[in-house]
Amino acid sequence: GAVVSQHPSWVICKSGTSVKIECRSLDFQATTMFWYRQFPKQSLMLMATSNEGSKATYEQGVEKDKFLINHASLTLSTLTVTSAHPEDSSFYICSARGRDTIIPRPQHFGDGTRLSIL
Amino acid sequence: QKEVEQNSGPLSVPEGAIASLNCTYSDRGSQSFFWYRQYSGKSPELIMFIYSNGDKEDGRFTAQLNKASQYVSLLIRDSQPSDSATYLCAVNPSGGYNKLIFGAGTRLAVHP
Numbered sequence: 001g002a003v004v005s006q007h008p009s010w011v012i013c014k015s016g017t018s019v020k021i022e023c024r025s026l027d028f029q030a031t032t033m034f035w036y037r038q039f040p041k042q043s044l045m046l047m048a049t050s051n052e053g054s055k056a057t058y059e060q061g062v063e064k065d066k067f068l069i070n071h072a073s074l075t076l077s078t079l080t081v082t083s084a085h086p087e088d089s090s091f092y093i094c095s096a097r098g099r100d101t102i103i104p105r106p107q108h109f110g111d112g113t114r115l116s117i118l
Numbered sequence: 119q120k121e122v123e124q125n126s127g128p129l130s131v132p133e134g135a136i137a138s139l140n141c142t143y144s145d146r147g148s149q150s151f152f153w154y155r156q157y158s159g160k161s162p163e164l165i166m167f168i169y170s171n172g173d174k175e176d177g178r179f180t181a182q183l184n185k186a187s188q189y190v191s192l193l194i195r196d197s198q199p200s201d202s203a204t205y206l207c208a209v210n211p212s213g214g215y216n217k218l219i220f221g222a223g224t225r226l227a228v229h230p
Binding site: 006032034042043044045046049093097106107108109110111112114 | 152154159160161162163164167206216217218219220221222223
């Protein structure tokens with residue numbers, strides 16, 4: 001159980017393009033979804049937290065107008081990187097947390113999206 | 119700044135040995151602690167979590183938490199080459215129940 005699907009797994013596109021990444025919880029309702037970014041040999045950095053039906057909460061230094069997050073349902077959140085540039089190239093990973101009965105409630109990660117901007 | 123510190127490694131252990139991975143955190147009010155394993159190019163997968171002082175065992179894995187000293191460790195018994203990966207320590211900071219703060223990870227190499 002607790003499967004999170006992320007799509008696409010790999011994107012290569014030109015500078016200036018907008019890219020949408022989908023994150024779906026397949027077998028549970030994700031009340032909260034998280035978006036992380038990971039540069040090579042570095043740890044995961046939280047970009048934003050989104051609760052279903054609410055606006056996302058962005059971490060300090062993350063541009064909300066550049067990284068648009070939508071969490072319209074309990075099973076789907078999307079991250080859109082608008083007007084992507086080479087410095088946005090990174091590994092983007094989503095995670096989801098549901099109404100687990102165990103405490104603390106762990107996050108379950110998607111397989112990640114490797115974004116390369118040329 | 120709420121930080122989670124890990125030795126980057128690599129930690130090299132022979133097959134069958136015990137691997138010991140350590141993590142310290144700066145936020146004394148942190149509540150919950152997680153260990154994730156991440157293979158190269160893949161996303162993290164949860165190994166186990168702990169929130170009470172002491173030891174918690176799950177198969178070959180044992181998590182140890184000492185809140186007074188602000189450290190959490192992961193022991194892997196009977197290490198296998200397939201355990202070779204980066205192990206990430208993650209902490210729920212105080213006042214941030216939703217969030218996880220990750221350490222940079224320790225790379226473990228188990229050699230036959």
